[in-house]
Amino acid sequence: MDFEWTPEQRDRYEATVAAVRTRWGGAVRTGAVTRDEWRDCGELGLLGLPVPAEYGGGGLDARTSARVIEAFGYASEDMGLVFATMAHLLACAMPIAEHGSPGLRAALLPPLCSGEWIGANAITEEGAGSDVGALSCRAERVPGGYRIDGAKSFVSNGPIADVFLVYAVTDPGFGHLGVSAFAVERDRPGLDARPAFAKLGLDACPAGELVLTGCVVPEDHLLGRPGQGSAIFQSSMRWERSCLFAGYVGAVERLLERCVERAAGRRRFGRPIAANQAVAHPLVDVRLRLDAARLLLYRACHVLDRGGAGALEVSLAKLAVSETAVAAALTAVQVFGGDGYREGAGIERMLRDTVPGTLFSGTSEMQREIVAREMGL
Incomplete structure (x- = not known):
């Protein structure tokens, strides 16, 4: 392992520190991130660091992405903003980039990387916790796609997200091997993103419940294959x-x-x-x-x-x-x-x-x- 940073990695670090301080300085927020601030993050390239460049991302490897994120955390006085953007990028945009169909990647990744859209990861359930095999949210095949029913108890960015990565059981008999992942847009009928609840910290990142009732998504919104969730x-x-x-x-x-x-x-x-x-x-x-x-x-x-x-x-x-x-x-x-x-x-x-x-x-x-x-x- 090389312990030295390349000139490009050093430049990215310094540029990110300078850019973040210029945009936000030492300002301390109260409340959730605004859309204008989110678009600022998109303009700085923070919302698509390892996403392939063809979809609006930076195409960076993990080490360089982490170095930029370290600079973001160093320069920003608001860890909630850092968490909100990176949860969006790493738990929503990247799974779509790595496992979504070409059409899904082309449709969802550019607005996620630019800051036009906000992404959220919806897996946590009241009765499951860290046990992926205990999810109760279900996805059933219907003509042309899947109907999703269930509730997620803790969705970071949920109250303001435009796209949700929803994990649901497609084959109850296979435990964690029967879980599938779906990209679900906020405007889908049957999707209800509940208001933010109060929590200890990371104030810039609102979190809330997500309820899906007969929410139908097209078949190409499935990431990977059934059971790969x-x-x-x-x-x-x-x-x-x-x-x-x-x-x-x-x-x-x-x-x-x-x-x-x-x-x-x-x-x-x-x-x-x-x-x-x-x-x-x-x-x-x-x-x-x-x-x-x-x-x-x-x-x-x-x-x-x-x-x-x-x-x-x-x-x-x-x-x-x-x-x-x-x-x-x-x-x-x-x-x-x-x-x-x-x-x-x-x-x-x-x-x-x-x-x-x-x-x-x-x-x-x-x-x-x-x-x-x-x-x-």
């Missing part, structure tokens, strides 16, 4: 667990820089608080964990770019980055003290935005189960 979902999770979490790597880098500046500049008892080991050593621990997590993440991207399954590498990376982000945010609260606890400095918001990282894309417990299985345990 579980494999398609796992493929999208490999993208999400690696590239999306590069945004958290960038955000933690920015947070660590703020903590170092705070510790060096704030004086108590006649000296900087950084002179106290109780302050300095936890920041060293953040540096250690961040650098290790970054290496694990780019190793996972390296494996994916070479066609490997990457189950072990991707799960280790996701686990390391997500738990490092929470630990770093908790350390930042301690370093900033009362300012870290109060709204305004952005530290408490960073803590709220890091906690979901240990839950979405498969919980930390699920990642440990995958790693244990890969180890032969």
Whole structure:
């Protein structure tokens, strides 16, 4: 594995940092992402990084995509915006790019990459959680297509999405091998995207329930073949667990820089608080964990770019980055003290935005189960 960035990758990183800061600066939002902001992300190329260029994307490999996403997370004060855009790209647009029919790719990917449309991944159900084989949403063959019936309990971007990647059971007798994936436009009769519910963090990314009642989609809206839904979902999770979490790597880098500046500049008892080991050593621990997590993440991207399954590498990376982000945010609260606890400095918001990282894309417990299985345990 090459530890050096190419000149093109370095230029993309710097250009993304500059562009994001120019567009949004240090602004902190309240509420969901707006359509204008979404189109801004499309203009910056953030909504189609690894999507083939012929469909409006950047045609980048996983490693370069992750490096751009890291820059996005570093430059943006709004992790919710980073999450919303990358969930759209990696869990909706990329499965369509990799498994959709030529006609479906041509129809859906250009507006998804440009920012005209917003995408969402609809798999989570109240009674299923991480168990893809326990889905209750059903898709039944009808003349010319499929009729979908069921409910999804937690759909990120759902309240504002234009296209949903819906996972439904087409053959109940085959467990997870009987699940299929469908692209469903918002204006399809029988699709009801419910309003956003309140949640802990990632405020820019609204989430809500999705209910499908006799929603009919054409046969070419099936991704891959019937029964490939579980494999398609796992493929999208490999993208999400690696590239999306590069945004958290960038955000933690920015947070660590703020903590170092705070510790060096704030004086108590006649000296900087950084002179106290109780302050300095936890920041060293953040540096250690961040650098290790970054290496694990780019190793996972390296494996994916070479066609490997990457189950072990991707799960280790996701686990390391997500738990490092929470630990770093908790350390930042301690370093900033009362300012870290109060709204305004952005530290408490960073803590709220890091906690979901240990839950979405498969919980930390699920990642440990995958790693244990890969180890032969």
